[in-house]
Amino acid sequence: MxxxxxxxxxxxxxxxxxxxxxxxxxxxxxxxxxxxxxxxxxxxxxxxxxxxxxxxxxxxxxxxxxxxxxxxxxxxxCAAALQAARDAEINAYFVAETRNGRSSAEVVFCLAMRYKLSDRRVWNILKTLPRTDAQFSLFEKIRA
Incomplete structure (x- = not known):
């Protein structure tokens, strides 16, 4: 957090x-x-x-x-703050691991096991978090 x-x-x-x-x-x-x-x-x-x-x-x-x-x-x-912290940890781990070459599905499986969540919940968390500056710049390159 x-x-x-x-x-x-x-x-x-x-x-x-x-x-x-x-x-x-x-x-x-x-x-x-x-x-x-x-x-x-x-x-x-x-x-x-x-x-x-x-x-x-x-x-x-x-x-x-x-x-x-x-x-x-x-x-x-502090349920909202703890959940926000957990979701941010999930996002950071996902980004780091996929940049290191692990597949998205493999990382989501590991996160689901670690946090005792369903893989669907992990995917939903990843979809709802704000995009980072790096993600925006990648999006801009694709659009150009």
Whole structure:
């Protein structure tokens, strides 16, 4: 995922606090739940802190505790953003592999298996993504 597009404001705040990759790890792990952020003053608080640290790492867990400690943090599912990121990964892999000489059908089969999608769904994803500048220039050469 290249930026904050499709992200709710609360997740954009998390991105500012702990970075995009770690915020997305938090979303993938805890998305759709309310997490009580500990102050680390009790055994339960330490357990919750360790749970956060397992997901996002010590530095990010410390930042979350400092910012939200003692409160509750609702972590949205971010379904649209996660799907957009997945679709972009699928497109990038397809373009790279077909440029390296693999057949489109072979690459689509691999993508379907990797993402647990039907091959029809992968083809539909590839059809709906915006064309790259290279694809536009190729189209212009064909038309000329």
């Amino acid at each position: 290249s930026g904050k597009q499709n992200l709710p404001a609360s997740v954009a705040e998390l991105v500012d606090l702990i970075g995009l990759d770690k915020a997305m790890k938090l979303v993938r792990s805890l998305g759709g739940t309310t997490f009580p952020v500990p102050k680390r003053q009790t055994k339960l608080g330490e357990l919750r802190y360790n749970m956060l640290a397992d997901v996002v790492g010590l530095d990010a867990a410390d930042a979350l505790v400092k910012h939200f400690g003692g409160g509750e943090l609702y972590v949205p599912r």
